[in-house]
């Protein structure tokens with residue numbers, strides 16, 4: 347726990363003097379401009395017309411509190427994945443669930459084991475918990491080191507974390523790796539797998555991690571989201587399948603009774619049923635991903651083969667500088683936040699015209715930044 351921070355003494359020590367970074371801010375110089383948003387792993391298409399209609403039809407019921415257990419949606423997901431509804435819980439995005447799961451598991455001084463390279467929000471959550479965190483470096487190819495993760499589990503460990511496909515790498519665990527993780531994580535330790543990019547992974551011929559994790563003997567949680575493949579990032583609805591009702595109830599308690607908005611269940615249910623629209627999003631994503639990977643390769647970058655809606659690459663020069671120059675040209679892309687990966691950029695998939703704009707801007711920016 348940090349002990350040397352200045353700040354308000356009534357705050358917990360690890361909560362003092364923190365900075366807050368808002369990734370959706372549009373600075374004054376960019377307001378009113380046409381922006382190509384390829385930085386936050388969002389879906390570039392609006393929600394399906396059926397989803398919008400379902401939410402509009404529900405608007406006159408917003409005077410009522412929602413049923414935070416999402417009974418109809420839960421029943422449908424239960425049927426699709428053969429998990430009892432009592433073992434499914436809901437969050438304002440899966441971000442809330444990952445934090446909640448840490449909170450219900452990790453007590454003072456207890457340990458969790460995590461890969462070093464994973465969605466950066468996890469590191470924020472570790473700081474907020476003041477947890478004892480064992481960080482396991484990823485392998486040289488940036489994939490998660492399963493031997494390292496299970497080898498780091500000690501007597502004090504309560505939680506092991508993995509993300510597949512992972513962010514920012516875009517890489518999935520292999521079936522053998524995931525089975526090893528499930529088998530070798532001790533039965534008194536909760537295994538948490540974030541599967542936010544699940545639909546893209548399955549579309550790319552990859553794993554349905556849940557189906558493997560649910561065979562594990564020890565406790566587990568797998569979280570997913572409607573933010574990505576269903577184009578509903580603004581709705582804020584994530585969900586977690588848990589190995590027991592006890593885990594799901596603990597999450598329900600630590601979030602809140604009316605945790606998700608009244609639009610969330612109706613919108614997500616309509617989106618889940620509109621498989622034609624979801625398939626269009628997945629197909630379009632795969633086409634643009636191919637174009638971005640090829641384009642990056644031609645521009646002298648080293649792209650990582652991704653199974654998600656984003657592609658990361660070693661740009662061969664400062665990622666921050668590339669991002670700055672791209673923004674001047676109206677294209678927002680991201681960098682990695684990890685030490686040793688300062689040359690990495692991350693590009694979220696857009697519509698075909700966004701890919702055109704991105705590759706055109708990169709063609710100008712990369713030689714300039716490399717030559718600087």
Ligand SMILES: Cc1ncc(COP(=O)(O)O)c(C=O)c1O
Pocket residue numbers: 386387438439440441442465509512513540542570571572573579582583584
């Ligand atoms: C690995 C991972 N998990 C979870 C999330 C957050 O999803 P949600 O919108 O459901 O909070 C993200 C968002 O980019 C992510 O990359």
